[in-house]
Amino acid sequence: MIKFDHVTKMFQGGAKAVDDVNFTVEDGDIVVLLGPSGCGKTTLLRMVNRLESITSGDISIDNKSIKRLNDIELRRAIGYVIQSNGLFPNMTIESNVTIVPQLLRWDAKKRHNRYKELMQLIGLDPEKYAKRYPHELSGGQQQRVGVARALAADPPILLMDEPFGALDPIIREKLQDEFLQIQTEVKKTILFVSHDIDEAIKMGDKIALLRDGKIMQYDRPADLLTHPKNDFVSQFIGEDRMIKGLSLHTIKDLLREVGLAEMPHQHYDGKTVAGSQNLRNTLSILMNQGAEQVIVTDHNEQEIGAVTIDLIQRYIAKQIKGKTDASLPFERVVR
Amino acid sequence: MNWLNDWITYITIDLSHILNLTMEHVELVGLSAIVAIAIGVPLGIYLTTNEALAGTVLQATSIIMTIPSIALFGIMIPVFSLINQGIGFVPAFIALILYSQLPIIRNTYTAIKNVNPDLKDAAIGIGMKPIQRLVRVEIPNAIPIIMAGVRTSVVMNIGIGAIASFIGAGGLGVLINQGITRSDEKLIVTGALAVSVLAIIADAILWIVQKLLTSRGLTD
Amino acid sequence: MSRKKLITNVVRYVLYALMVLFFIWALQHHYLASIFTESDKFFVMLKQHLKLVVVSSFLAIIIAVPAGIIVTRKSFKKAEWLVSNVANLGQTIPSIAVLALMMGVLGLGFKTAIFALFIYSLLPIYRNTVAGINSVNDKLIDAAKGMGFKPYQILFRIELPNAAYSIIAGARTAIVLNIGTAALAFLIGGGGFGTWIFTGISLFNNDLLLSGAVPVILLAIMADYLLRLLEYLLVPKGVRRSAKTS
Numbered sequence: 145m146i147k148f149d150h151v152t153k154m155f156q157g158g159a160k161a162v163d164d165v166n167f168t169v170e171d172g173d174i175v176v177l178l179g180p181s182g183c184g185k186t187t188l189l190r191m192v193n194r195l196e197s198i199t200s201g202d203i204s205i206d207n208k209s210i211k212r213l214n215d216i217e218l219r220r221a222i223g224y225v226i227q228s229n230g231l232f233p234n235m236t237i238e239s240n241v242t243i244v245p246q247l248l249r250w251d252a253k254k255r256h257n258r259y260k261e262l263m264q265l266i267g268l269d270p271e272k273y274a275k276r277y278p279h280e281l282s283g284g285q286q287q288r289v290g291v292a293r294a295l296a297a298d299p300p301i302l303l304m305d306e307p308f309g310a311l312d313p314i315i316r317e318k319l320q321d322e323f324l325q326i327q328t329e330v331k332k333t334i335l336f337v338s339h340d341i342d343e344a345i346k347m348g349d350k351i352a353l354l355r356d357g358k359i360m361q362y363d364r365p366a367d368l369l370t371h372p373k374n375d376f377v378s379q380f381i382g383e384d385r386m387i388k389g390l391s392l393h394t395i396k397d398l399l400r401e402v403g404l405a406e407m408p409h410q411h412y413d414g415k416t417v418a419g420s421q422n423l424r425n426t427l428s429i430l431m432n433q434g435a436e437q438v439i440v441t442d443h444n445e446q447e448i449g450a451v452t453i454d455l456i457q458r459y460i461a462k463q464i465k466g467k468t469d470a471s472l473p474f475e476r477v478v479r
Numbered sequence: 480m481n482w483l484n485d486w487i488t489y490i491t492i493d494l495s496h497i498l499n500l501t502m503e504h505v506e507l508v509g510l511s512a513i514v515a516i517a518i519g520v521p522l523g524i525y526l527t528t529n530e531a532l533a534g535t536v537l538q539a540t541s542i543i544m545t546i547p548s549i550a551l552f553g554i555m556i557p558v559f560s561l562i563n564q565g566i567g568f569v570p571a572f573i574a575l576i577l578y579s580q581l582p583i584i585r586n587t588y589t590a591i592k593n594v595n596p597d598l599k600d601a602a603i604g605i606g607m608k609p610i611q612r613l614v615r616v617e618i619p620n621a622i623p624i625i626m627a628g629v630r631t632s633v634v635m636n637i638g639i640g641a642i643a644s645f646i647g648a649g650g651l652g653v654l655i656n657q658g659i660t661r662s663d664e665k666l667i668v669t670g671a672l673a674v675s676v677l678a679i680i681a682d683a684i685l686w687i688v689q690k691l692l693t694s695r696g697l698t699d
Numbered sequence: 700m701s702r703k704k705l706i707t708n709v710v711r712y713v714l715y716a717l718m719v720l721f722f723i724w725a726l727q728h729h730y731l732a733s734i735f736t737e738s739d740k741f742f743v744m745l746k747q748h749l750k751l752v753v754v755s756s757f758l759a760i761i762i763a764v765p766a767g768i769i770v771t772r773k774s775f776k777k778a779e780w781l782v783s784n785v786a787n788l789g790q791t792i793p794s795i796a797v798l799a800l801m802m803g804v805l806g807l808g809f810k811t812a813i814f815a816l817f818i819y820s821l822l823p824i825y826r827n828t829v830a831g832i833n834s835v836n837d838k839l840i841d842a843a844k845g846m847g848f849k850p851y852q853i854l855f856r857i858e859l860p861n862a863a864y865s866i867i868a869g870a871r872t873a874i875v876l877n878i879g880t881a882a883l884a885f886l887i888g889g890g891g892f893g894t895w896i897f898t899g900i901s902l903f904n905n906d907l908l909l910s911g912a913v914p915v916i917l918l919a920i921m922a923d924y925l926l927r928l929l930e931y932l933l934v935p936k937g938v939r940r941s942a943k944t945s
């Protein structure tokens with residue numbers, strides 16, 4: 145658990161980069177620090193491993209103030225991933241991945257085993273890449289290795305500063321998916337900086353939306369989308385926020401709230417979608433095919449009904465209107 | 480403060496001699512720089528069209544660069560004796576031209592090569608002929624780097640020029656040379672300072688020339 | 700295409716031919732004879748020359764590299780600006796003047812020559828060390844810090860390996876320059892091949908002149924070649940590529 149308690153950062157001569165920030169990150173959660181460029185995300189993140197000093201307030205990890213910890217030990221217990229990875233060009237991939245264990249004086253055998261484990265986790269062949277150098281890898285591969293390196297000494301906490309920011313959109317989405325998969329296995333407590341609302345919705349258990357160093361809203365993605373606390377938040381998440389939010393809901397949610405349409409009578413040869421599919425993808429299938437409807441199948445591949453654009457509209461309308469308890473119908477989706 | 484008085488007295492007495500030597504130095508380095516540019520820049524440009532030759536020429540010039548100056552002057556004496564010019568201006572002049580070639584050719588070559596390919600495409604696209612492209616697009620964009628090469632070579636040659644006095648080419652080296660043989664520090668300090676000041680002034684002047692030649696679009 | 704190749708080959712073989720012709724011409728006129736007729740003297744000078752270069756370069760490296768490291772530490776950032784500017788000005792003082800000035804201070808002799816060469820080679824090594832360390836990407840250092848590297852670990856595992864190319868290139872430049880400057884050491888009583896070169900100049904004796912000049916040239920070219928090889932071996936494999944393009 146990471147607790148931010150009235151945390152403020154003032155740079156010399158500058159304004160407040162971080163201004164009285166309070167929130168708590170629960171163990172095993174991914175919290176995304178979201179906001180426009182220059183709003184203080186990186187500064188806030190770097191205060192956790194003391195790369196930036198705290199001007200006033202306190203940050204505590206498991207109820208222990210980080211001010212009372214030795215900063216070298218603190219940093220070795222926290223994984224750190226930055227944009228465009230910061231892999232060390234003078235070291236092989238294996239040395240890069242196992243550098244923190246090496247600093248911690250693990251023996252060679254243990255390090256090598258750990259290396260193999262991590263490479264399998266990130267889906268790269270350990271033998272093939274052991275002796276290669278960072279520049280011989282693609283951007284996506286380098287970023288994967290950056291993640292492996294941060295996980296090497298099995299730190300309970302990860303700090304990630306726009307880790308996928310420098311990648312092209314297709315690779316970025318792939319790495320996001322892979323990373324969420326890895327997170328189900330490693331269950332780290334993660335602070336994740338992003339300026340991209342879509343990434344935040346996808347990656348975050350919670351989102352802390354910042355502006356000029358202040359937290360505008362700290363909520364779960366669905367709540368942020370449906371209940372923006374002020375104009376800045378609604379502007380930041382954008383006009384199409386309901387469409388963005390659709391990725392948080394599945395056809396099953398829709399089935400529960402508004403039901404499905406009947407199966408079409410005439411012969412149907414378009415796409416079918418699984419009931420676990422999220423509504424954003426379903427919508428884009430509808431749009432792309434120019435179809436009236438798509439057939440929904442259950443986990444036994446049985447066709448159980450159809451979804452139409454009209455149905456999705458009704459679902460959205462219902463979400464916006466009658467929401468008193470946000471948590472109830474907003475079951476988080478398969479990731 | 481005695482030495483300072485001595486020194487100032489010496490300079491006032493010998494001023495015209497010092498200025499003459501300075502002029503000789505400027506002439507030697509200046510003329511060789513002009514010839515070196517006239518050879519190096521076109522050659523550097525041509526090399527961008529002939530990769531294999533570029534390799535050979537750059538390698539040859541970089542070997543020349545490693546040759547110690549006094550040794551190069553040394554082998555030039557017997558060689559130029561063949562045309563009765565063994566001692567004096569000519570061997571020094573030729574040596575300085577040779578030393579200038581690496582910085583000038585290399586910078587010209589890389590600068591022209593590194594002109595943004597989009598610019599070249601655009602130039603081709605609007606129908607410029609190769610010569611027009613070179614003169615209106617490639618050279619203007621390469622000027623800062625070419626001039627940097629010229630500055631490097633001139634500053635270096637002002638230092639090497641001080642050694643040319645040993646083969647009778649005159650210049651400020653004469654002061655240092657005489658200072659050594661007479662064990663007179665005033666001469667040595669004067670020569671050393673004059674060479675340094677000359678190098679600093681030359682660098683500044685060439686920097687201004689570079690700014691004047693560079694389109695404002697490339698600087699702001 | 701083939702015309703370009705032709706030009707290339709013509710240029711290359713003309714250069715080779717000029718070199719061969721030079722040696723044939725020199726040998727025919729017995730311009731390199733002293734090397735053989737007075738080989739004992741030759742070897743004495745060779746030894747002097749090498750000693751001048753090796754001792755002064757070694758001293759310069761063990762002083763200038765640490766100086767560059769110290770100046771690039773965070774607490775010295777302000778001093779760096781000053782030191783670098785002084786270094787840039789120092790670079791404009793010609794080698795012959797450094798030798799002459801040292802003679803004024805320390806008198807004639809071999810030790811004075813070594814000291815002058817040492818002073819003269821400090822600058823290129825120092826400058827390249829500073830430039831190399833400053834060119835290491837800040838992100839790398841940030842990443843290392845964030846992973847819990849201690850300051851000396853950042854220096855030895857990140858900064859120095861990634862600056863190795865520049866530092867070693869600086870040392871190479873200094874050593875090759877030193878071989879040439881050592882040929883001037885004769886003027887201040889330091890011996891070396893300058894003995895024959897300067898005697899040859901003043902006596903119009905082409906034999907002595909070339910017997911002194913040619914070995915110095917070969918020494919410089921060989922040293923440059925060997926040090927480049929060493930450089931290739933010492934620079935970590937992963938940073939070689941980026942070093943080459945810069």
Ligand SMILES: Nc1ncnc2c1ncn2[C@@H]1O[C@H](COP(=O)(O)OP(=O)(O)O)[C@@H](O)[C@H]1O
Nearest residue numbers: 155156158161180181182183184185186187188
């Ligand atoms: N070292 C520094 N010194 C002074 N100001 C800084 C420093 N680092 C960041 N800032 C300022 O603090 C603010 C927040 O920066 P940052 O945390 O990097 O923003 P973000 O990561 O959200 O883009 C910016 O206005 C930035 O200019």
Ligand SMILES: [Mg+2]
Nearest residue numbers: 182185186187
């Ligand atoms: Mg940032």
